[in-house]
Amino acid sequence: MTSPSPSSRKSLSKIACNRLQKELVEWELNPPAGFKHKVTDNLQRWVIEVNGAPGTLYAGETYQLQVDFPEHYPMEAPQVIFIPPAPLHPHIYSNGHICLDILYDSWSPAMTVSSICISILSMLSSSPAKQRPADNDRYVKNCRNGRSPKETRWWFHDDKV
Amino acid sequence: MASEASDSKTKPTETQSSSSSSANGNGDAGEFECNICFELAQDPVITLCGHLFCWPCLYRWLRLHSHSHECPVCKALIQEEKLIPLYGRGKNQTDPRSKPVPGVEIPNRPAGQRPATAPPPEASAVPNFGFGLGGGFLPVMIGGFGNLGLLAGFCGFLPSMLSIQINNFADARPTYGTTSGYARGFSGGYHDRDFPRASETNQGAQAEDNRLVLILLIVMFLVIFSCMW
Numbered sequence: 001m002t003s004p005s006p007s008s009r010k011s012l013s014k015i016a017c018n019r020l021q022k023e024l025v026e027w028e029l030n031p032p033a034g035f036k037h038k039v040t041d042n043l044q045r046w047v048i049e050v051n052g053a054p055g056t057l058y059a060g061e062t063y064q065l066q067v068d069f070p071e072h073y074p075m076e077a078p079q080v081i082f083i084p085p086a087p088l089h090p091h092i093y094s095n096g097h098i099c100l101d102i103l104y105d106s107w108s109p110a111m112t113v114s115s116i117c118i119s120i121l122s123m124l125s126s127s128p129a130k131q132r133p134a135d136n137d138r139y140v141k142n143c144r145n146g147r148s149p150k151e152t153r154w155w156f157h158d159d160k161v
Numbered sequence: 162m163a164s165e166a167s168d169s170k171t172k173p174t175e176t177q178s179s180s181s182s183s184a185n186g187n188g189d190a191g192e193f194e195c196n197i198c199f200e201l202a203q204d205p206v207i208t209l210c211g212h213l214f215c216w217p218c219l220y221r222w223l224r225l226h227s228h229s230h231e232c233p234v235c236k237a238l239i240q241e242e243k244l245i246p247l248y249g250r251g252k253n254q255t256d257p258r259s260k261p262v263p264g265v266e267i268p269n270r271p272a273g274q275r276p277a278t279a280p281p282p283e284a285s286a287v288p289n290f291g292f293g294l295g296g297g298f299l300p301v302m303i304g305g306f307g308n309l310g311l312l313a314g315f316c317g318f319l320p321s322m323l324s325i326q327i328n329n330f331a332d333a334r335p336t337y338g339t340t341s342g343y344a345r346g347f348s349g350g351y352h353d354r355d356f357p358r359a360s361e362t363n364q365g366a367q368a369e370d371n372r373l374v375l376i377l378l379i380v381m382f383l384v385i386f387s388c389m390w
Contacts, residue, residue, distance in 0.1 A: 015198055022199045074197060075226040109197040109222050110212075110233035 010071040012044055019074055020044075023112050035117045044069050046113060047083070056125040063087050065120065066096075067113055077107035079148050080116060088130035090161055091123060095140045097149040098123075099133065101156040104149075126161050196234050197222060205247040206270050210237040216246070216270035225265065244271045 012020065020043050027037055036049040046067040052058025064083040070076040080103050082096035091099040102111060102119055133139070143152075195202040197218035204216035212234040223230055223239065230239045 019199050072226075075222055105228070108231075108233040108236075109218070109226075 009044075009068070012069060012073065013071050016069060016071065016073040017043065020069060023114070026112075027114060032114045032117045032121075034121055035114075038064075048113075048117060050117070050121065050124075052087075053121060053125045057127055057130055058087055058124050061087065065117070067116070074109035074111070077103055077150065078113070078116070079103075079150050080120070081149060087124060088132060089124060089127050090129070090131055090133055091158070093133060093136050093139055093143075095143055097139070097143065097152070099154055099156070101154070104152075104154050105156070123161060128161065202247075204270050205249075206244040207247060208232050208237065208239055209243055209245075210235050213247075216244075217267045219244075220267050220270075221265070241271055246270050246273050248273065 024037075024043070031037065034051045034053055036051075038047040038049060040047065046065075046069075048065040048067065050063045050065055052061040052063075054060075063086065066081050066083050068079040070078065080098060080100075082092060082098065084094065084096050086092050086094060086096040093099075098120065100119065100123060102108075102116065139152075143149075193202055193205070193213065194200060195205075195215040195218050196212055197214055200215070202213050202215045205213055206216045206219060207213050210232050212232055214233075219233075219239075222233060223241070227233075230241075231237065232239050
């Protein structure tokens with residue numbers, strides 16, 4: 001699977017455009033709790049503010065998600081990363097990459113930005129400790145030249161967090 | 162990119178202005194939106210797990226993008242030959258989704274699997290006819306015996322028992338059908354082979370009786386004839 005870096009990425013197909021507009025309308029009518037879409041001109045890149053859920057380790061903290069859509073969205077998963085500083089979490093690398101199966105192998109075209117957001121908030125909320133993944137430094141070094149997390153061969157080993 | 166940016170700039174405001182109407186529409190049309198493109202399903206197909214898709218959307222997902230044949234909504238296994246096409250009344254306009262992606266031919270969606278037609282309504286309108294082929298034959302045989310009975314009468318050998326048996330047949334006759342006689346009796350017999358029904362059991366018992374009587378008659382006539390010759 002190749003996914004060019006956002007700058008050289010192809011523009012959205014008509015199907016992708018239509019679907020994203022539908023998602024945006026739905027988001028505006030019924031946004032997922034704890035998220036705020038920061039309106040920009042760019043339909044292909046959404047920036048979303050995440051508020052840590054009350055009663056969790058991330059309560060009161062705010063982070064930013066960047067969602068980039070490929071040409072053939074929703075057939076291909078969007079690229080979702082935290083804009084650094086990323087939350088301290090055993091599955092979130094310091095460069096903002098997120099180890100979450102639905103963003104890669106388990107993506108399904110029936111998922112939406114909204115459902116991704118809920119999954120990410122759920123992942124944050126179930127964290128037992130604020131810490132980086134064990135292989136954080138090695139991984140981040142490998143990604144130096146702006147590699148997309150979609151090019152990483154992820155290993156989803158932990159189904160608890 | 163630039164043109165697209167301006168595009169996306171104008172469109173959200175457009176959709177916002179129409180959002181109230183689409184929100185109202187969602188309640189009705191949302192049920193029939195493809196789970197992949199979120200538009201009203203075009204060439205709709207439904208999975209065994211009940212999820213609706215445009216055929217082109219599902220085809221592209223299964224053949225080009227997914228690694229496994231799973232339902233995008235619930236991950237149930239999808240077999241293409243078990244998809245059910247939905248045939249509405251309207252004729253589809255050509256839709257951008259059916260336009261092939263360069264190099265991708267989307268075949269016709271799987272055809273519906275059509276069970277046999279329902280039994281014709283007249284079959285249930287003639288519950289009295291026939292008890293299998295035997296039932297169909299009986300009236301004809303009676304005709305034959307009527308002649309034999311006449312013959313026997315000529316010979317002066319008509320025992321009282323014989324007339325009783327013939328009366329018995331006459332009584333049984335209404336169960337074959339009261340309207341058009343023997344021909345209907347035959348057709349009734351054929352229908353009944355296809356659609357056995359409960360009334361057959363008591364009528365069948367009577368048919369059994371009649372058959373025994375027939376055999377008895379035949380034996381009697383054989384005896385009579387052998388005596389005559």
